Amino acid sequence: MIQLQHISHTFKIGKKGNERGVPVLKDISFNINDGEIISIVGKSGSGKSTLLNVIAGFLKPETGSIHMNGKETTNFTEAEHAKFRMVNTGFIFQNFQLMPGLTAKENIELPLKIKGVPKQSRKQHVQEILQKVELEKVADHYPNELSGGQQQRVCIARALVTNPPIILADEPTGSLDSETEQEILQLIKQLNVQMGITFVIITHDEEVATIANRTFRMHDGVLKEVETVAI
Amino acid sequence: MLFKDQIDFVRQHVKKNRMRIFTTVLATTMGCAFLIVLASIAFGLQGTMKEEILSDSAVTKIEVYSNDEEKLDEKAIRSIPNVQAIVNKSNIQASAFPTVKFENRSGNSEISFSNFEQAKKAKLKLSQGTYPSKKNEVIVGYNLGQNLLTKQELKAMEKEDDTTKEKENKRGLQQSLLGKEITVAFQTEDDKKTKTRNYKVVGIGEKPVKEWLTDSTIQMDEAMKPIVLRDYNKVADQKLKEKDFYYVSHAVYATDLEAVKGILKKLKSMHLSVYSVTEQLDQLNVFFLALKIGLIFVGTIAVLIASIGIYNTMTMAVTERIREIGVMKAIGAGPRLVQRLFVMESAYIGILGTVLAILISYIISFASNLLLPKILEAVMPESGIGELGIRFSTIPWELVLIASAISIGVAILSGWRPARKATKIDVIQALRQD
Secondary structure, eight states, X not given: OEEEEEEEEEEEESSTTSOEEEEEEEEEEEEEOTTOEEEEEEOTTSSHHHHHHHHHTSSOOSEEEEEETTEEOTTOOHHHHHHHHHHHEEEEOTTOOOOTTSOXXXXXXXXXXXXXXXXXXXXXXXXXXXXXXXXXXXXXXXXXXXXXXXXXXXXXXXXXXXXXXXXXXXXXXXXSOHHHHHHHHHHHHHHHHHHXXXXXXXXXXXXXXXXXXXXXXXXXXXXXXXXXXXX | OOHHHHHHXXXXXXXXXXXXXXXXXXXXXXXXXXXXXXXXXXXXXXXHHHHHHHHHSOTTEEEEEOSXXXXXXXXXXXXXXXXXXXXXXXXXXXXXXXXXXXXXEEEEOEEEEEOHHHHHHTTOOEEEEOOOOSTTEEEEOTTHHHHOBOHHHHHHHHHOSSOOHHHHHHSSOOSOXXXXXXXXXXXXXTSSSEEEEEEEEEEEEOXXXXXXXXXXXXXXXXXXXXXXXXXXXXXXXXXXXXXXXXXEEEEEEESSHHHHHHHHHHHHHTTOEEEEHHHHHHHHHHHHHHHHHHHHHHHHHHXXXXXXXXXXXXXXXXXXXXXXXXXXXXXXXXXXXXXXXXXXXXXXXXXXXXXXXXXXXHHHHHHHHHHHHHHHHHHOTTTOHHHHTOOOOOOOHHHHHHHHHHHHHHHHHHHHHHHHHHHTOOHHHHHHOO
């Protein structure tokens, strides 16, 4: 499903003309199978978010190749990446990234709008997802009227609504208390089991990694697999 | 994204920033309205002048002047395609103007000779009656009767130093001369010798297009030329030869307006001097075209100034929505969609401003046509501007179309750069924003 081969990337820092390179990803190679939950654990600055950005296509790696869903995405243009993401990838963000001017329902509907799905079909899809994430009661609430857990559920629903095979989650529970964190992790696990969605979760929280089938540890740009749980 | 959803998206953002959008739309409206109103002055004045020219003469008429004393080759002219008729008009010299008498009234007049068959072919209109078919039948000018005064009326007029229109209207023959017999008299200054001849009025000429013009001519058939000359010579101290008695003018009539240009070209190739109102209109059109282009250019500067406002508004919109753009790109919005949404927003401002500008311009145009003549009349009562029927402003659909294209085009161009900037927003940086 997702295959990374020899991915390396260096950030340039310092003033122009006096720059120096800081390697953030060092020859990373790994495979993720269909329906797996993968967690990448590491301290701040270890390069885990950069790795997620490379997988998502937000950042082009200096070397290496990425294959997702049978396609090499390494050299995609921005437009090709956008099109690919629209069909294949959903995102869960640490700080939810909801549109403040849209209700929960409208936020969930947004990817479908971008995809060009007709209104009637959109309505039906959104209703189904709202049920799945148990948000029917707050569907017409604006993000600032929702709790952190509810906002993250909206974010998850938005990621699910286009029915993507892969969901990339960057610190999905980073802004939540421990009780809500458990709720969200259970929801992710449930969606993985029910819908067969592949989750790639970036976290610094060891607790989050417990729901993963495989856990990788990132340290100074080097990735190592540390734990495998049979599916 | 479906087009309807794109429109909804744009409207949502416009609603969110109502005040900012309102001021930008207002600037666009002012710029566009300035353009339309400014250019409408050229359109208005051109319309007024065109009407003025066309009211003076027929558009299918071409005046032809033969060089020196060469006789006009009518046969050659008739062979030009689309020539309807050649009307020759001979006016007698001013020194030989006769006196016209009817009952106890008399007045001065002038005589002209026409080939009535051709005039009929040229469809020259009369206000009453028909064209003469006999030698002693004539057509008289619309105001001849009004010029025929009794002795009392003449005396009263000589006494008056201030003649009002009302008095003028009451003076002269009030009934029509149609069917009546008038007497044309040539006489010496001391009235010692007089030669008279009677004519029957069978037609009355058309009313002059201008109120201040009067037509007191007597039109006779060309066959009457030697007879009238003989009458004149009988009483004149200095006998005139035929060539000195009158001067001839020729008018070629085209079948329709479109044919005029072709006939003009042919006549010029025959080395004839020609004049047609269409040539004057062409010159007028060239002048006003230059004026319109100039005024539209000046108006466009106002639109360009307004576009700075649109540019600022759109730049702010992009800056404020960096995070939003980042999220949209992350969940699948391509650069083209992002760019289109912002260009549509600036186009929305442009369209709204233009529609308002068109409405306002029509109101200003209507008000200026209504009020300006009155104001000028009040400031300069002697000028008589109010009665001239000048249109100060006209907004034809072409102007609306040009102004709309400029205004909306400039609005879209203003939003183009900020929209391009939006497509270049880095998703990672955008998602890091609070």
